[in-house]
Amino acid sequence: MQLSIKFIFKLMVISLLTACGNQETNTAEQSQLLTEVQSVVAPAPLSTPTAIPFAIFPSQTRELASAEVIDRGETVYESLCRACHGGDLRGGDQGGPNLLRSQIVLGDDHGELIGEVIQNGLSNPGMPEMPPLQVSADDRVAVAEYIHSVWANQSGQGGPPSGEEIELDIVVGDASAGEAYFNQQCTGCHSLTGDLQSIASKIPSAENLQNSWVAGRRWGAPNPDADPARRQIRVIVTLSTGEIVNGELGRRDDFLVSLSTDSGQYRSFSLQENAKPQVVDIEINNPMQRHIELLSEINDDIMHNVTAYLVTLK
Numbered sequence: 001m002q003l004s005i006k007f008i009f010k011l012m013v014i015s016l017l018t019a020c021g022n023q024e025t026n027t028a029e030q031s032q033l034l035t036e037v038q039s040v041v042a043p044a045p046l047s048t049p050t051a052i053p054f055a056i057f058p059s060q061t062r063e064l065a066s067a068e069v070i071d072r073g074e075t076v077y078e079s080l081c082r083a084c085h086g087g088d089l090r091g092g093d094q095g096g097p098n099l100l101r102s103q104i105v106l107g108d109d110h111g112e113l114i115g116e117v118i119q120n121g122l123s124n125p126g127m128p129e130m131p132p133l134q135v136s137a138d139d140r141v142a143v144a145e146y147i148h149s150v151w152a153n154q155s156g157q158g159g160p161p162s163g164e165e166i167e168l169d170i171v172v173g174d175a176s177a178g179e180a181y182f183n184q185q186c187t188g189c190h191s192l193t194g195d196l197q198s199i200a201s202k203i204p205s206a207e208n209l210q211n212s213w214v215a216g217r218r219w220g221a222p223n224p225d226a227d228p229a230r231r232q233i234r235v236i237v238t239l240s241t242g243e244i245v246n247g248e249l250g251r252r253d254d255f256l257v258s259l260s261t262d263s264g265q266y267r268s269f270s271l272q273e274n275a276k277p278q279v280v281d282i283e284i285n286n287p288m289q290r291h292i293e294l295l296s297e298i299n300d301d302i303m304h305n306v307t308a309y310l311v312t313l314k
Helices: 005-019 027-041 067-080 103-107 112-120 137-153 175-185 206-215 289-294 300-310
Strands: 234-239 244-252 256-260 266-270 279-285
Touching: 067 137, 103 112, 103 137, 112 137, 175 300, 206 289, 206 300, 234 256, 234 266, 244 266, 244 279
Parallel strands: none
Antiparallel strands: 234 244, 234 279, 244 256, 256 266
């Protein structure tokens, strides 16, 4: 895409006149200019209905090869490429680069660039040298098409590799040790006949159950019986006048403390030395404080043991 200096200047002048409210601006000239702009900057027609709008790389518009070609490419890839580039193309044990972010892969259409690397090898500073591979032209294209198929079906940035979801068996701890830890650390706030009664039936997923007790909040389906006030961080502020104000904490830093009283009134108090009245004492009650402390105390054994115990509470 290249715009002439004359074209850009013309666009700037008309835009300026329009912005300034000049009523003499030739609307026909504006319309003609808009048509010229659209013809220059509009993206080329997309090659497939599912292509990404305003595509930049061929990988965002190309049509995938047939399933037969992709399967063939996967077979060759697994045999010759997996050790370096990994099963998910994000880098393997032998230090190969992430192919899903490779400029060569992004710029390749149907094996023109990838095939050349396979045939001739590649050497980049700081990376293991890739030797030439004795692969037929058809196989080189098939490998490229397989890589493109993985790219096209990958999840968003930061997401897991594509493919079937792997269900992990996390119930690997000692339930007896978990019960002992629970009785020592948790019964001050939780009860097996109260909030945790039949908890394993309410949260049948062991993973969600583990995440719930570690984080101190329910993962998965919400609890319809939960009291919203149970998680409120409460604060009691004592002033030099003798007044005591309490409510839900809004903010607490080096400069002020603020809260909302039970009647809905917003109050804030300065913590500066010359403030009037002076804040004499601040008492904060966070019902989740113990769970916050646990994050720095528990290890894998404790986490697995407690989870193994909780899944028995059906």
